[in-house]
Amino acid sequence: MNPQFEHLYQALTKVDGYIYPNEIELSWSILIVLYPFITGLVAGAFILASLERVFNVKSLKPTYVIALLTAFAFMLVATMPLIFHLGQPLRFWEIMITPHLTSAMAIFGFVYLWYLMVVLLLEIWFDYRADMVVWSKEATGLKKWLYKIFSLGISDVSPESRRWDDKLGYIVTVIGIPSAFLLHGYVGFIFGSIKANPWWSTVMMPVIFLFSAMVSGIALVMLVFMIVNYIRKQKIDMLCLDTIAKYLFYIIIIDFTLESLDQIHRFYEAEESFEIISLLMSGKLFVTLLIFQVLIGMIIPVISLGTMQFYKPKEKIRQGIYLVTGILVLVGIFFMRWNVVIGGQLFSKSFYGFTSFKLALIGPEGFLMASIWLIIPFLILAFLLWLFPPWKKTQEEHVSVE
Amino acid sequence: MPIQLKRLLILGVVLVSIFLILKYLMTPESFGQYGHYRGKALDEVAAYPTKYVGSETCYDCHDSIVLAKSEGPHSGIGCESCHGPGFKHIEDPETEKLDKPNTRAFCAHCHAFNKARSEKAITQQNILEHNPEDNCTECHNPHQPQQ
Numbered sequence: 001m002n003p004q005f006e007h008l009y010q011a012l013t014k015v016d017g018y019i020y021p022n023e024i025e026l027s028w029s030i031l032i033v034l035y036p037f038i039t040g041l042v043a044g045a046f047i048l049a050s051l052e053r054v055f056n057v058k059s060l061k062p063t064y065v066i067a068l069l070t071a072f073a074f075m076l077v078a079t080m081p082l083i084f085h086l087g088q089p090l091r092f093w094e095i096m097i098t099p100h101l102t103s104a105m106a107i108f109g110f111v112y113l114w115y116l117m118v119v120l121l122l123e124i125w126f127d128y129r130a131d132m133v134v135w136s137k138e139a140t141g142l143k144k145w146l147y148k149i150f151s152l153g154i155s156d157v158s159p160e161s162r163r164w165d166d167k168l169g170y171i172v173t174v175i176g177i178p179s180a181f182l183l184h185g186y187v188g189f190i191f192g193s194i195k196a197n198p199w200w201s202t203v204m205m206p207v208i209f210l211f212s213a214m215v216s217g218i219a220l221v222m223l224v225f226m227i228v229n230y231i232r233k234q235k236i237d238m239l240c241l242d243t244i245a246k247y248l249f250y251i252i253i254i255d256f257t258l259e260s261l262d263q264i265h266r267f268y269e270a271e272e273s274f275e276i277i278s279l280l281m282s283g284k285l286f287v288t289l290l291i292f293q294v295l296i297g298m299i300i301p302v303i304s305l306g307t308m309q310f311y312k313p314k315e316k317i318r319q320g321i322y323l324v325t326g327i328l329v330l331v332g333i334f335f336m337r338w339n340v341v342i343g344g345q346l347f348s349k350s351f352y353g354f355t356s357f358k359l360a361l362i363g364p365e366g367f368l369m370a371s372i373w374l375i376i377p378f379l380i381l382a383f384l385l386w387l388f389p390p391w392k393k394t395q396e397e398h399v400s401v402e
Numbered sequence: 403m404p405i406q407l408k409r410l411l412i413l414g415v416v417l418v419s420i421f422l423i424l425k426y427l428m429t430p431e432s433f434g435q436y437g438h439y440r441g442k443a444l445d446e447v448a449a450y451p452t453k454y455v456g457s458e459t460c461y462d463c464h465d466s467i468v469l470a471k472s473e474g475p476h477s478g479i480g481c482e483s484c485h486g487p488g489f490k491h492i493e494d495p496e497t498e499k500l501d502k503p504n505t506r507a508f509c510a511h512c513h514a515f516n517k518a519r520s521e522k523a524i525t526q527q528n529i530l531e532h533n534p535e536d537n538c539t540e541c542h543n544p545h546q547p548q549q
Contacts, residue, residue, distance in 0.1 A: 009530060012517055019518050097428045100438050117417070122410070129406060152409040164404040353518075 017353025026345045026357050029365040030338075031081040034373055036187045036209065037337045038078045043184035043210070044217015045071035046120065046176060051247065053173045059243040065127060065390035066228060067221045072120050073381035079112060081373050084364065104190050115183045119176040124388075125150070126169035130157045131393050146387065184213040191340060198273035199280070199344040204262045211255040216333035218248045223326040226319065228385065238315050242308070245322055248329070249305035256298050259336075276351040284354060285343050288335045297332010301325045453489035457481045460488065463495075471545040475525075484508075484544070504539040 011024045049067035052060040082105075083092045096113075099106035133155050136147035154161075185206040192205025222244045229236045266274065281289055304325045308318065347354050360366040435441025460481045461468045471477060482488055490498040506529055515526045525547075533541070543549055 006530075008514060008516070009528075012515070015517050021516065021518050024518070094428075097425050098433055098438070125410075126406070152406075152413065154405050154409060156405055161404060161406070164406060168404075168407065 014356040014358075015353065016355075017348070018350055019348035019353035019355055020350060023345070023348050024355050026342065026355070028341055028345060029085070029357075030359055030367065030370045031085040031365055031373070033334070033337045033341045034081040034370055035078070035085075036184075036191075036341070037216070037334050038074050038081070038373070038377070039187050040184055040209065040213030040216050040333065040337075041220050042071045042075045042078055042115075042120075042217070043180045043213040044215065044219075045074070045221050046180045046217070047214050048218050048221050048244070048247070049123075050173050050177050050180075053170065054177065057243065059239045062237050062240045063221055063225050063244060065388075065393070066225055066385075067217075068120070068124050068127065069384045069388065069390070070221055070224050070381055071217070072124060073384055074377045075116050075120055076380055077373055077377050079109075080376075081370070084369065084373075087364065104193070108186060108190070111183055111186050115176075115179050119172060119179045123169055123172045123176060126165045126172065128388055128393075129154065129165050130162050131388075133157050134394055135392075143387070181210060184210050187213075191344070196349060197344050198271065199277060199347070200340065202262055202266075204258060204265075208255070208258050208262060211251060211258055212333050212336055214251045215248065215255050216330055218244060218251060219326045219329035219333075222248065222322060223330070224381070226323060226326075232391070234391075236315075236319060238318070241319070241322060242312075245305055245308055245325075248325075249302070249309060252298065252302055252305065252329070256302065259298075273351055276347045280343060280347050280354070284346050284356065285339055289339045289343070292335035293332050293339055296328050297335060301329050301332070451490070452487045454480075454482050455488045455492055459492060467545055474546045474548050476545065476547060504537050504544075506534075506538055509538040509544075 015024060045067045048060070049064050049071065051057045052064045083089050086092060095103070095106045096109045099110070101107070129151055132147040132151040134157060136144055136151060139147060188206035188209025191200040192202055195201045222241070225244070226236060226241070266277065304321055308321065312318065342357055346357060362368050430440045430442070432441035433439070436444070457468060457480050468481070484503060485500040488500060491500050510529045513525055513527055513529070515528045519526065
């Protein structure tokens with residue numbers, strides 16, 4: 001038997017009701033789930049860094065550089081799941097050479113480049129420039145040359161030049177906040193603007209994506225901050241950790257409110273697509289939506305972080321709670337992306353049927369491939385922390401810019 | 403102007419220049435000739451050997467088959483849908499022969515059971531179970547499948 005038809009019959013066993021032939025197989029799989037997830041981590045981590053810099057939240061200072069480096073490490077791989085999903089990794093850049101203004105993905109390329117090159121890279125550079133000059137004199141071998149190249153041959157470490165670093169870094173951060181909003185709002189827009197899909201098409205999508213990005217980014221930086229301190233066997237700055245947890249708590253509440261508003265609106269409007277969507281939520285997406293996203297990713301963290309706002313147990317217990325909560329939040333936001341991307345393709349545009357999705361273990365769209373793209377940013381981060389250790393920075397305070 | 407700004411401006415100009423040079427070098431010559439695509443792509447597509455002639459041309463020689471087909475459920479399907487493009491065959495009927503697909507897999511392109519298709523619109527069979535050892539054309543005449 002022709003394997004093509006065996007495949008077809010196998011595929012048909014996972015179909016319920018009436019669906020169009022091109023809806024049996026999902027076009028977007030786990031790599032497209034990773035794309036908004038990773039981009040969200042970048043935007044969220046950066047926004048946490050800007051809280052310290054622009055809004056002058058002093059207690060967050062120990063996380064400032066870690067947040068920037070985390071954002072940078074994840075930013076470098078943010079487009080990789082997309083490029084590998086397309087299956088033509090050697091010609092992806094053509095979209096940038098002949099961009100079209102109506103192509104959402106081409107414009108994303110420029111938004112991405114702007115954010116990577118002009119915002120993140122510059123802010124990190126201004127923050128580390130003087131240190132790199134100092135380190136280039138102390139270090140030997142490869143490190144010495146890397147510092148020399150990265151400092152662009154500048155050797156000035158005078159207080160005047162440092163003041164300029166601070167001033168310019170501050171300006172970049174101010175530009176960076178709307179850029180971070182633009183970056184992740186744009187990812188939400190790519191889904192929210194697809195009017196044929198009632199599960200995606202909502203003007204709330206960019207805002208929801210943005211706030212969930214902030215939630216995941218802050219949770220990630222909180223975890224990285226704790227892990228770095230564990231590895232370095234340093235005492236964790238609890239004031240800092242409590243402050244991150246407080247902001248995480250606030251942003252989760254805003255995110256939860258926005259997502260609930262969106263759903264309540266959907267329920268009350270009960271448009272023609274409502275029946276299939278309610279079946280989707282109570283059926284195919286029950287575990288990933290109600291258990292993982294809402295219960296594990298939202299309700300438990302809100303309760304645990306909310307309790308920490310007025311009841312403070314011992315430091316070790318608090319650290320444990322923050323560690324577990326951070327992981328739960330990341331799992332919850334991952335499944336939020338999953339429910340958007342996968343959930344939006346599970347029901348037919350005829351509103352009369354479903355297909356199903358089973359994640360493969362291996363292959364170009366499999367679990368292992370996705371794991372690789374989730375592990376690589378952590379390896380990059382470890383390299384960045386080795387090359388640019390925040391704890392060895394000489395510059396203690398940002399000069400306040402009035 | 404502080405030195406770091408000067409160096410960054412130089413670096414920025416270099417990077418933007420590299421991008422513009424790459425854009426200039428990499429953009430295909432005929433890009434934008436007619437629209438937002440490579441103009442020469444049209445010529446390349448036109449040069450493909452695949453050319454269709456239409457069922458009316460088939461009727462000139464194979465009139466009995468075309469007439470027989472016109473009375474059955476396959477009347478709405480063009481000859482070249484199954485037999486492939488006929489241009490070369492018209493040019494040289496003796497040596498350029500068209501395909502006569504008779505495999506189960508070929509018929510199954512349309513007739514394999516698919517829940518998403520209406521049973522009223524098209525006859526469907528579970529081809530894994532329906533006489534799996536035989537070719538479809540042993541029992542069905544593809545030009546008059548109703549018989």
